[in-house]
Amino acid sequence: MNPNISEQLLALSRKEPNARKRMRLLAVSLFYEGNSRTDIAKRLNTARSSVNKWVSSYLENGLGGLDNKPIQGRPSRLQPQQLEQLSEFIKRTNTELQGGRLTGEDIVHYIHTEFGVHYHLNHVYKILKQLGFSWITSRSKHPKQSLQSQDAFKKFQLETILHTPGHLPLDRIDVWFQDEARFGQQNPTTRIWAETGTRPRIVKQQQFDYGYLFGAVCPATGQTEALVSPFVNKEAMTQHMRQISHATPAGRHAVVIIDGAGWHTYDTASEFKNLTLIKLPPYSPELNPIEQVWSWIRQHCLSNRVFSGYDEIVDEVSKAWNHFISIPDRVKKMCNREWIKLI
Template identity: 35%
Template sequence: MAAPIRVRSDLSSDQVRAYSRSSRDAGQVRRLLAIASILDGGGRSEAARIAGVTLQIIRDWVLRFNEAGIAGLATRKAPGPATILDDRHRRALEEVIATGPIPAVHGVVRWRIIDLAQWLWDEFAVSISKQALGHELRTMGYRKLSARPRHRGQRPDDIAVFKKKFAARLAQIRQRLPSGTPVELWWQDEARIGQQTKLTRRWAKRGTRPSAPRDQRRSSAWIFGAICPAEGKAAGIVMPHCNSEAMSMHLEEIAFHVAPGAHAVLLLDQAGWHGSAELVVPPNITLMPLPPRCPELNPVENLWQFMRDNWLSNRIFKSYDDIVDHCCFAWNRLVEQPWRIMSIGLRQWAHGF
């Protein structure tokens, strides 16, 4: 017969029951009520009847309660099987994932779990299943994410330098304006919308390949779009061509949406028609070119992706006029959702100082 165990006495049965009433852990409540019964002078058999468990389990609960108090009776997650990877393997995995595979050496251009499992075997003679390695990678914080495109000619420091100097450049523009003039930050870009629309991802049964309509004709139109994320405003026009004349008309549209008495700083890429001598810039707009080949700095790029994914893809446009109608519909629908413009367009480096 097992030796009796004395229950810790620094907590009364009333305190234990009071905590059980506030706990959201059903298993912990059941254990606390069993311990409270023992603290009231009840026997182990009575506590087992209340909890619906065996005498040995009651004994284990008492040991947990004596060791850690009420917290010791919380429901604990099962530890699961022990991993075969140690910290040395994890550090090596982090390094090889960060550097990526060498196609000539590893035979792949991106890591799959099966490739990483093979790499672990080649480097450390560790055999691990795809399921176990996938669990390890998720535990380490890795997920399979879509890669963000980067222009091949982009210089690595351009984005960081632009963000660092942005506040100073904006202050210089403010100094040239009359004292007290409000400044609005706008971003501008163009998107070509044509009959050859993109095919987006869609829900479908595993193992099937869903289909979507795809046109082979080439009629297209251009959406000139600009947004002021801080105000949730947008200004856009749809044009048949992308040139200085169309850009001048878009600047007029932006100037119309700038608040009376305010001045707009318009950030845009360095396309030829953005810096043309024929461009007519309204007096309430100052152009601020973005670094070359840095679309990541322009939130309108994300806006185009959202509009294509939700309103402008998987369609068959009958004619140019039909394209224009759909472009106008999509843009006007965006204008009606200022919260969407804010959530997509706000940037900490531009609005956080």
């Protein structure tokens, strides 16, 4: 017998994480040490027929003969075209304008009605996972939202050329996203770590003091500008545009993407020669990554909180914003979108 092969197989068995394959490697290693197959079976507390099969498989196929064989399992009672039909049904139902949602029981009923096959609910969940579906939180969508308008807007290079001064090359234009959010004493409560089986109670205020955080980010550079105001109007919007204008280096131009709020008017930027506003399509908040910033701030900093009044709201909102922007790479990663790249 070859001791070198035995030592190599023994070394592989020590590194192998899978217990079954480790057993096979060890058995063949003992075989190459000169042990009989009967002795190997007794030593490893396994059947001699198994040792015979492992040794023969190694002799015929090398190390590949000791790999785990895929478990076939019972063949699916649904044909591939039926699984595809089920997948399309789920996708189509989730995008209907009437709304609603499919439950596991609905899918059990659909499979039985369409294909004459009855599955237990737990098995349906396995099928959904195999098809690539998960039970996840949905995002809101306005009934009047137009995907065509959104796709057209994402041709952002043309949109930018049409709205900015013609003498500016695209490599001197910085794209910003801007929005506002209200924070105050009517704060949401969120999930917390607690003992299994309990439902902890969190204080939720009933007062109505609040403030508005105006925020803007430039994903390419990680720059940010923000202000907190007790109200939202064109005056506050103009002040925020002034901040972005001052933050834009000489020789560069800022394109600020905004939504269609009533105080988001083009004249709030008219006095700033290095700044242009471009509006998102109607009912398209998901195109503005600032929405994710607001969610991050609420989840990480401001949920489950109690505020004594407006002054404390301003202080805590400012701290939350500064915490978010303290890592520029976080700003860039969360707010970057492929379609805003101009060059």
